[in-house]
Amino acid sequence: MKPGDGATSEARRAAIKALLGRRSVPAQCLTAPGPDAAQIATALDVALRAPDHGRMQPWRFRIIRGAARAKFSEALVAAARVREPSLAAAQLEKLRARPLQVPLVIAASARLRDNPKVPHIEQLLSTGAAVMNLLNAFHVQGYGAIWLTGPSVYDPAIAAALGLGGDEQLLGFVYVGTVGAVVPTAPERPAQAGFVSEIQPD
Numbered sequence: 001m002k003p004g005d006g007a008t009s010e011a012r013r014a015a016i017k018a019l020l021g022r023r024s025v026p027a028q029c030l031t032a033p034g035p036d037a038a039q040i041a042t043a044l045d046v047a048l049r050a051p052d053h054g055r056m057q058p059w060r061f062r063i064i065r066g067a068a069r070a071k072f073s074e075a076l077v078a079a080a081r082v083r084e085p086s087l088a089a090a091q092l093e094k095l096r097a098r099p100l101q102v103p104l105v106i107a108a109s110a111r112l113r114d115n116p117k118v119p120h121i122e123q124l125l126s127t128g129a130a131v132m133n134l135l136n137a138f139h140v141q142g143y144g145a146i147w148l149t150g151p152s153v154y155d156p157a158i159a160a161a162l163g164l165g166g167d168e169q170l171l172g173f174v175y176v177g178t179v180g181a182v183v184p185t186a187p188e189r190p191a192q193a194g195f196v197s198e199i200q201p202d
Contacts, residue, residue: 018140023186025144027098030177034065034103039141046137050130054118057111059130062162064105073099075161076152083155095152104176106134108147109159109168127171134174144179147172 035043044061052058064072077096080087099105110127112120131147138145149172152158159170 015140019136022136022139024135024146025179025183027102027146027148027175029180029183030102030144030146030175031180032103032177034177035138035141035143039138039143040104042141043134043137047130047134050126050133052126053122054115056113056115056118056123056126058113058123059127060109060111060164060168061134062107062109064099064107065103069099069102069105072105072161073097075158079152079155079157079161082157083151098175102175102177106174106176107162107170108134108172108174109162109164109170111165111168113167124169124171131171131174138174138176143176144183145174145176147174149173 040063047061048059050059073096076099077092080092080095108127108131110124112123135145135147153170153172159168162170164170
């Protein structure tokens with residue numbers, strides 16, 4: 001029996017359809033309610049299925065929700081003031097407000113360890129794959145999400161505020177919530193032709 005045959009073929013088609021429908025939802029378009037504890041745990045379980053050469057398990061996720069969002073918000077603003085003293089008040093307020101607008105933020109980082117067979121780039125790629133799994137898992141469960149970076153991700157003050165160890169590299173923040181009523185049109189996905197080629201035999 002081929003993989004596409006049998007009683008589970010409909011489930012497979014539904015899974016592919018769901019994955020093809022995933023998109024990044026702007027943080028300002030995400031609102032409460034957010035995923036519950038069981039749904040978050042499911043998404044994290046999916047994230048931890050990422051490819052992992054050498055079983056380095058570099059993925060680290062810090063959950064920021066409830067009152068912790070305000071603490072995180074103020075850390076972003078304080079770091080930005082030091083990093084860019086001339087930053088306008090409106091920009092600081094936007095930075096402060098974003099984590100408070102969504103019910104859930106997850107800080108994603110990679111714990112990088114020296115291994116002669118597994119260079120740091122492979123550990124970073126594994127963590128990136130884990131974040132993609134996380135995004136897909138929230139989407140399949142009916143939530144919108146977006147992976148955001150920016151100057152805060154590369155600021156040592158934010159790494160310290162989140163409790164990252166010296167061997168960890170922050171890779172971004174995943175904002176998660178219910179998709180609001182008004183969402184910008186999704187960008188058109190490119191055709192495969194410009195990105196895919198097939199190696200021909202000699």
